[in-house]
Amino acid sequence: MDTIYAAATPPGRSGVAVVRISGPKAKAAAKALCGNVPTSRGVRKLRDESGGVLDEALVLNFEGAASFTGEPVVELQLHGSPAILKSVLAELSKLPDLRSAEAGEFTRRALDNGKLDLAQVEGLADLIDAETEAQRLQALRVFEGGLSAKAEAWRADLIRAIALLEATIDFADEEVPTDVFPEVNDLINRTREDIAREVEGSFVAERVKEGFEVAIVGRPNVGKSTLLNRLAGRDAAITSEIAGTTRDVIEVQMDLKGIPVTFIDTAGVRDTDDQIEKLGVERAVSRAKHADLRVFLKENKDLLEIQVQADDIIRRPKADLSPGDGLGVSGQTGEGLDELVDEIVAVFEARVSSVGVAIKERHRVALLSCDSQLSDVISKIALDEPVDLICEELRAAVRSVDMIVGHVDVEDLLGEIFSSFCIGK
Incomplete structure (x- = not known):
C-alpha cells in the first residue's frame, strides 16, 4: 500500500500546522526529515535534503494499532506559517514511495482497516461540518458508535433468531428447544419496535443537520x-x-x-x-x-x-x-421577542429529543427495508411456511442492517448455535 501525506489543518497562518503521513513508509519518511524519529513524541529539527533547517516541530509517532488510519502514522506539528508548510510538503514530495493523499483518503483507510465503520465515517463528516450545538451532539453520537452499537444489537438478535430456526433443521436430534417460535417472534418484534423509533427520529435528525x-x-x-x-x-x-x-x-x-x-x-x-x-x-x-x-x-x-x-x-x-x-x-x-424565541426553541427541543442515531436517508432506507423483510417473516411464520424460507428472509433482513455498518457470515451463525445449544459435543 502507498504511503500518503497531506496537511491536516486548513491553509493560512495559524499557531500550529499539522502534516500527517500514513502508510508503511511513514516512519522512514519522517526519519528523512528529522533523522531520529521519537518512540512516541518529541521535538525535532526538520531539515531539507541539503541539511538546511525547515522548522523545529513536535513529531508524533503512532503505531498502526494506535493510529487513526490503523497503519503506521507520523504527524508533524509545525509552526503555522504558510511558507514552512509549503517547504515541508515540498520535501515530502521528493521522497520515494510517497504521494499526496486524495480527498478523504485517511478516513477511507480508517474504514478499510476496521478503525471506523461506515456509519462512524458519516458521523465524522457531519461532526466536521457541525455549526450548532445540536448538530455537534448529533454527529458525535454517531461518530462514537451509537448507530454501530444499535446495529450490532439488531444483528445479534436476528442471528439468534436464525440460529434457533436453523437448529430445528440441522440438529433435529440434538438437545434443542421443541418450540423456538415464541422466542423468534419476541426477537423480531423487539427489533422492529426499535427500528420504528429510529426511522421516526431520522426525519428530525435530517432537520437538525439541514x-x-x-x-x-x-x-x-x-x-x-x-x-x-x-x-x-x-x-x-x-x-x-x-x-x-x-x-x-x-x-x-x-x-x-x-x-x-x-x-x-x-x-x-x-x-x-x-x-x-x-x-x-x-x-x-x-x-x-x-x-x-x-x-x-x-x-x-x-x-x-x-x-x-x-x-x-x-x-x-x-x-x-x-x-x-x-x-x-x-x-x-x-x-415579546425573547418570549417568542423561547417558545420556538421549546418546540424544536421537544422534537430533537426524539432523535436517535439513524441520521441519514441511507440509514432510513436500510431500516425500512429490514422492517419490511421482518414483516414478511412474521407473515411466513403465521402461515406455517417452511423454516428454510423463513431463514432466508431473515438473512435478507440481516443484509439490510449490514448496509449500515458491516457484515455477517456463516461463522457467526455457527458460533451462536454451538454456544447456545452445546452442539458438537
Missing part, C-alpha cells in the same frame, strides 16, 4: 419583515408601509440556542390582481405549508388560507402600538 424552517406568516403590512430584521439583527428584508412590498421568499439562517433555524419571510397573504404579487402569495402559501413551524402574525379577525397546525405559534403583531395582553410581538421595539 436546519429547521420557521415561516413568518400574515397579511400584508403586519410587520413580518420588520420582525425578521429584528431577529436577524440586520436589514435582511425591505420594510415599507406599502402593502405587498415583499414579493418573494426571504431566508435568514440563525443559531437559536444551539438549534439551526432558517426564518422565512413570506409575502403578505391576501387577494390581489397584481400578477407578480399574486405569484409571491402563492409561493408564500406553499412554502409556509411545508415549513417545520409557522409563526402567525394576526389579529383575531384575520382570515388566512394557511391552516394553523399543532405547535404553530400565533402572535398579535405590532405590540408596540397596542400593548397589554402579553401575546403580542413587535419587530420595531423587540417587545
Whole structure:
C-alpha cells in the first residue's frame, strides 16, 4: 500500500500546522526529515535534503494499532506559517514511495482497516461540518458508535433468531428447544419496535443537520419583515408601509440556542390582481405549508388560507402600538421577542429529543427495508411456511442492517448455535 501525506489543518497562518503521513513508509519518511524519529513524541529539527533547517516541530509517532488510519502514522506539528508548510510538503514530495493523499483518503483507510465503520465515517463528516450545538451532539453520537452499537444489537438478535430456526433443521436430534417460535417472534418484534423509533427520529435528525424552517406568516403590512430584521439583527428584508412590498421568499439562517433555524419571510397573504404579487402569495402559501413551524402574525379577525397546525405559534403583531395582553410581538421595539424565541426553541427541543442515531436517508432506507423483510417473516411464520424460507428472509433482513455498518457470515451463525445449544459435543 502507498504511503500518503497531506496537511491536516486548513491553509493560512495559524499557531500550529499539522502534516500527517500514513502508510508503511511513514516512519522512514519522517526519519528523512528529522533523522531520529521519537518512540512516541518529541521535538525535532526538520531539515531539507541539503541539511538546511525547515522548522523545529513536535513529531508524533503512532503505531498502526494506535493510529487513526490503523497503519503506521507520523504527524508533524509545525509552526503555522504558510511558507514552512509549503517547504515541508515540498520535501515530502521528493521522497520515494510517497504521494499526496486524495480527498478523504485517511478516513477511507480508517474504514478499510476496521478503525471506523461506515456509519462512524458519516458521523465524522457531519461532526466536521457541525455549526450548532445540536448538530455537534448529533454527529458525535454517531461518530462514537451509537448507530454501530444499535446495529450490532439488531444483528445479534436476528442471528439468534436464525440460529434457533436453523437448529430445528440441522440438529433435529440434538438437545434443542421443541418450540423456538415464541422466542423468534419476541426477537423480531423487539427489533422492529426499535427500528420504528429510529426511522421516526431520522426525519428530525435530517432537520437538525439541514436546519429547521420557521415561516413568518400574515397579511400584508403586519410587520413580518420588520420582525425578521429584528431577529436577524440586520436589514435582511425591505420594510415599507406599502402593502405587498415583499414579493418573494426571504431566508435568514440563525443559531437559536444551539438549534439551526432558517426564518422565512413570506409575502403578505391576501387577494390581489397584481400578477407578480399574486405569484409571491402563492409561493408564500406553499412554502409556509411545508415549513417545520409557522409563526402567525394576526389579529383575531384575520382570515388566512394557511391552516394553523399543532405547535404553530400565533402572535398579535405590532405590540408596540397596542400593548397589554402579553401575546403580542413587535419587530420595531423587540417587545415579546425573547418570549417568542423561547417558545420556538421549546418546540424544536421537544422534537430533537426524539432523535436517535439513524441520521441519514441511507440509514432510513436500510431500516425500512429490514422492517419490511421482518414483516414478511412474521407473515411466513403465521402461515406455517417452511423454516428454510423463513431463514432466508431473515438473512435478507440481516443484509439490510449490514448496509449500515458491516457484515455477517456463516461463522457467526455457527458460533451462536454451538454456544447456545452445546452442539458438537
